[in-house]
Amino acid sequence: MTSAKITGFTLILCITLGFLSSFAWFQKASVRNVLAESDFASGDPTAWPTGTCVAVDTTDDAGGYVYRDILAVCYEEGSNELYFRVDFLKLEGIDYAPYLNVYVLIDFEPGGQSYLPDYIWDGQVRGYEWELCIAVYNSSSATLYDLNWQNVSGLSWQFHDFQGMLACNVSKSTADDYGFTNGETVYIRVATVRDGQSGLRDICPNDSLSDGYWDGALASNSHTVTTKLAFVHHGNQHINPFTSGVVDDGQGHGFYRILDSHEEYGLPVNIHMSGVLITSLVWNNPSFLERIKNLTSRGLVEILGSVYGQHIMPYLDECLNTWALNKHKELCQRYFNATPRVAWVPERVWKYFLDNDFSNTGFEAVVLDGQTHHNDYCGCGNYHLTHKISTSYDVYAFFICERWYGTDFPGANSDWHLDFKKHWAGIVRAGDEKQICVYGDDWEKAAGVANWPTGNPNNYDSMIRWLAGAKPWIQVVKLSDYLDWYTQPTSGVTITITEDTYGGLKYWTGGSYDNWYNDFKYWVPYGCTKTAETLWKDVLQALNYSSSFNTSTPSGRLKELAMWTLASNLYETAWHEWDGSDWVLCGWGKEIWAHLRYAMILVKAANWTENPPATPQIYWEDVDDDGANELIMCNDKIYFVIERIGGRIVFAATKDGRVYIGNYMVQYRGTEGDYNDDDHVGALTDKWYTYNNHDYSHELYTVQIEVSNQTHVQAKMVSPDAYITKKATLRKGSYGLRVQYSQKYAGTLYVRLGSFSPDLETMLYEGKKVLQTLGSGGQGFMGWKNTVTNASAVVAWQYPGAAYSWAWTLTFAKMVEIKSLALNFCFDLTFAPLQNETEFAFSTLYSAYLNVYTSFAEGSKLVAAFYTYSGVQKANITVWRGVTPNWVALYMEVWHPLGLPIENVTLFLVDEEGNILSKVTSFLVTRAHLQARTEELKQKWTDAALEEKTVLMREIAEIDSQWPYAPG
Structure with missing residues (x-):
């Protein structure tokens, strides 16, 4: 054999099959572990960084044998070793050991050997002749040849079957003896052969070999681009x-x-x-x-x-x-x-x-x-x-x-x-x-x-x-x-x-999603009179959205939730499913889309916050756009929607734009209509009556306006068989309802009260962590408080005739169930920003907010008494009546019964005969209150209509009259 002179150096790697994760070393009589190197664990494929690949080879050019098909060649110079890596198309799961040898030819300097070892090919390399050649026969046998066919020390190697990789290390001390210089270019050739047979099965770099020469080599300083994935x-x-x-x-x-x-x-x-x-x-x-x-x-x-x-x-x-x-x-x-x-x-x-x-x-x-x-x-x-x-x-x-x-x-x-x-x-x-x-x-x-x-x-x-x-x-x-x-x-x-x-x-879709959307466009959801497209367009038109809502305002918060509801219920718009013969609107989709119209309820509530009524109101209006009227009960503090189906309260929001019932963006499952499902349970749901073992949740109740005057409104709901009658009363300034039930026959009636979401917007952002449980079944009341905004939803059933049944968690809501103990029973629903103490707070010159959150061991009434600054009692009003011991959760606006400016108001606990048992709290209107109210009225003045300015002027004048007597 003769050697050709070349400039640089060439490396050819030949590999014979090995077992995954096994490694072997051959240096005459010495053995060394490739993974023992401290600077680079070349046997770990993940240790090889981007930029070390010098060639990616053509594939399917090894006669169909994937384990001899070279995929990539990599090189890295370490502090003590030269690292070579050959990737194959596949090694894992193949018994390749008897059929694969791998040769890596390495060229460091001009001159060297042009023939390949082990008689694997009778041709010669031309240019970049090698000084060292790695010959790997299997996982336990390999040789490092020098250009004179001598076996030299300094080689370690390892197969990695999963990666389809062979890693070989050559010590720098050995390479130095054959012309290697730190940092200089190394030239490499790789060939695979079948064990014990001559003939190159795959080579890198590629060459036709038709003239008996293998031209070209891989330069260690020439790196491939990378595929981005x-x-x-x-x-x-x-x-x-x-x-x-x-x-x-x-x-x-x-x-x-x-x-x-x-x-x-x-x-x-x-x-x-x-x-x-x-x-x-x-x-x-x-x-x-x-x-x-x-x-x-x-x-x-x-x-x-x-x-x-x-x-x-x-x-x-x-x-x-x-x-x-x-x-x-x-x-x-x-x-x-x-x-x-x-x-x-x-x-x-x-x-x-x-x-x-x-x-x-x-x-x-x-x-x-x-x-x-x-x-x-x-x-x-x-x-x-x-x-x-x-x-x-x-x-x-x-x-x-x-x-x-x-x-x-x-x-x-x-x-x-x-x-x-x-x-x-x-x-x-x-x-x-x-x-x-x-x-x-x-x-x-x-x-x-x-x-x-x-x-x-x-x-x-x-x-x-x-x-x-x-x-x-x-x-x-x-x-x-x-x-x-x-x-x-x-x-x-x-x-x-x-x-x-x-x-x-x-x-x-037959080539266009238009075909599916058209089915949705003209679909009329169950219980509605309008098409799905008309419903979502009605909501957008009512919202009049341009670029954003001012969520610092009550109206803006509710409109944001309306859009949130609409967007959630347009989920996967018009999706279809195969019914065995055709593509049709999917059932789960219709259950969701049918409720996009509930966004309109939030729009109506937003409009209410912009112009709340001075006195309680009760009226019929189609607020959910289904073509049928719902009963609305509202005052200047709270807004309720009552659905005839079940005689249920399906929405509640307060004047500050906080939603307490109405988690409409949660997925509806099992119904297209105005019915309860597992995550949407209206308050006053009559779930089970043991007298006739009947569920009244979705019965069509007779709902009527029973009382409507300047102080309070009352709705009456009667089941179709007249076995159950319930009345809900909303008073002026109140943040809640008094609910009275009557059963015609003896038996236990289970009433579900939900889906309570005290300040839904905050819950949507913060989740369960903001909810604090109030009360318990044994205390006679239960509710949940939003610890961020103090928004609280509370049910108090301490009056005779009702008891706790159970409570549980829905999605973005809570619920409690109570049960009857007598034919007649009542309870209070309060939706308000409850504080942890009982106190009055200034509202207007004529009213004050009353927050009660405490227990009473005796007494039957809470009475607010109004006094002048000099201590003369002018009037009083009963704000709560019940039995004790009892826990009272109450948040309401209390107005002077005579329409006079408030100077001093005191809350007393009294017995049925009117005897004062204790003073609960009191409130004195000061100049600071009057000054703040004056500034508030001045701000309202700018946009007020003429008739409104008359009312504002009266209050300003009476503030001026009260100022000299008010304490500083």
């Missing part, structure tokens, strides 16, 4: 009690598995969580949101944006799209400290005009599909580059790679994964570092929940593990990083996507 998981569940089971089903499946994989292997992931899912987890699993926030802060999670309730955007008005995009962004900022730059488009249903919605809300890019959105509108043939998809705005599209489509997720080293390896290798060989392969699908799919294959989480974990070891030539990235790295669009192409969605949905 992004995982995008779309999590979408409605607000319901079941989302914790999607996070973790207790059987090794759930969203957490995906986060575990990325955290374990240190690779980033892109997550989109719908707004309804985030809100649901605020209630059900806030710790999971905290985990995502932590991973986001560590750079492992990228948060994607979208519309809050995942409505299908092209069919809804721009104002709703804008609100929903901003609301979702607000939640991402609040819970993850992240401002999304890339958006998930619901069901990837895109129409060209959506560019405006995304651009105007600050998004730079969206995720669409390569197979459809790109290929249907672009002839460039490469959806692995971003495209600009707007002629007016800088909005770009990432395209999902169609190779990911399927119900299963490919496990590492499966045939599906092998196809991906080839695909990713082809991207690297194309030489364009900007190409990105995007995976995008339901988070539930990879998590193995919600009817997706349960083997997917393990497959996903194995894939992420493999990719963690493929960092030298595959970079798993965040989409925002990609936007920052390159000038957009990376394709240089602008396309207009008129209309499209992903392939499966496009097929199901």
Whole structure:
């Protein structure tokens, strides 16, 4: 044999099969562990960093033997060792030892050996002749040849079957003897052969070898580009009690598995969580949101944006799209400290005009599909580059790679994964570092929940593990990083996507989602007289939304909740299901969409806060837009809606814009109509009457106005069989109702009181942690207090005839059930910002707020007595009547019975004969109160009508008259 002279040095690596994770060393008689090196654990594939790959080889060129098919070659210079790595298409699960030898030829300096050892080929290398050659025969046998065919020391090696990798170390002390110089370029060739047979089965770099020479070598300082790979998981569940089971089903499946994989292997992931899912987890699993926030802060999670309730955007008005995009962004900022730059488009249903919605809300890019959105509108043939998809705005599209489509997720080293390896290798060989392969699908799919294959989480974990070891030539990235790295669009192409969605949905809808939406558009929900489209348009028209609501005002808070309700109940707009013969509007969807009209109740309540009545009112109005009237009871403090079905209170809100009953954004399950379900139970629900073993929850009650005057209003509800009669009374200045029940026959009546959500808005943001339980079954009252705003919902049944039954938690609501002990019983419902003490607070010159939250051992009445500053009693009024011992929770506005200015008011506990038992609290109007009220009246003066100014002037004049006598 002769050696050819060359400049530089060449390395050829030959490998014979080995066992995964086993390693061996051959240095004549010495043995050394490759993992013992302190500077670089080359046997661990995850230790190899990005930038160490010097070549990605062609595939399917090893005669069909994947274990001899070279995939990639890597090199790294350490402080004591030279590290070489060869990746194969696949080793795991194959008995490759008898059939694989691997040779790595290494060239350090001009001159060297041109023939290959072990007679594996009778040709010669030409240029970059080798000084050392690694020959690996199996996991326990290898040789380090020098150019004179001598076995030299300094070699260690290890197979890693899972990664499909062979790692070899050559000591620098040995390399120095053959011309190596620190930091200089090393030239490498790799060949695989069949054990004991001549003939090269695969080589890198490639060459035809037809002339008997192997030309070319891999330079250690020439690194390949990397394939960019992004995982995008779309999590979408409605607000319901079941989302914790999607996070973790207790059987090794759930969203957490995906986060575990990325955290374990240190690779980033892109997550989109719908707004309804985030809100649901605020209630059900806030710790999971905290985990995502932590991973986001560590750079492992990228948060994607979208519309809050995942409505299908092209069919809804721009104002709703804008609100929903901003609301979702607000939640991402609040819970993850992240401002999304890339958006998930619901069901990837895109129409060209959506560019405006995304651009105007600050998004730079969206995720669409390569197979459809790109290929249907672009002839460039490469959806692995971003495209600009707007002629007016800088909005770009990432395209999902169609190779990911399927119900299963490919496990590492499966045939599906092998196809991906080839695909990713082809991207690297194309030489364009900007190409990105995007995976995008339901988070539930990879998590193995919600009817997706349960083997997917393990497959996903194995894939992420493999990719963690493929960092030298595959970079798993965040989409925002990609936007920052390159000038957009990376394709240089602008396309207009008129209309499209992903392939499966496009097929199901007959080519256009319009076909599905038209079914929804003309659908009339059960119990309504209007179509679904008319209902949502009615709400938007009533809201008159432009860009935002002033949520510092009561009206603005309620309108924000109205939009929240609308967006939640347009979830997956017009989705269909296969009924065996055709695609029809899905049942679960109709149950949700039918209740979008409840947003109108919040609009009506918002209007009430803008002009509350001076005296209690009771009237009929269609506040939920279903074509049938509901009974409204309100005063200047609180607003109730009573539904004839069940004679139930289905909504309650106070003048400060706080909702106490009305968790309408929570998913409706099991009904399209105005009925209770598991998470929506109206107050005064007559659940069970033991006399006839009957549930009256959904019976049609006769509801009538029984009393309406200047001091109070009363509604009367009678069951269809007249067995149950209930009356609800609302007084002037009161924050609650006195409810009286009468049963015709003996038997126990179970009455459910819910769904209580004291300050729903705060609960939606803060979850269960803000709720404090008030009272207990044994105390004769029970309720819940919002510790942020003091908003409290309390039921007090201390009067004879009623007792506690049980209490439980709904989704964003609480509920208590009481039972009758006699034919007649009564209880109080209070919805107010209760304090922990009993006191008066200044309201107007003629009224004061009274907060009572305490127990009384004796007495039967609480009486407010009004005095002048000189101590002359002018009048008194009974504010509470009951039996003791009793706990009283009361919040109301008390007016001077004679319409006079208040100077001094004292609350007494008295017995039935009117004897004073104790003084409870008192209140004195001071100059500070009068000054503050004067400033308030001056502010009202500016916008007041002429008749209103007359009333304001009277109060100002009487303040002036009272000022000289008021204490300072």
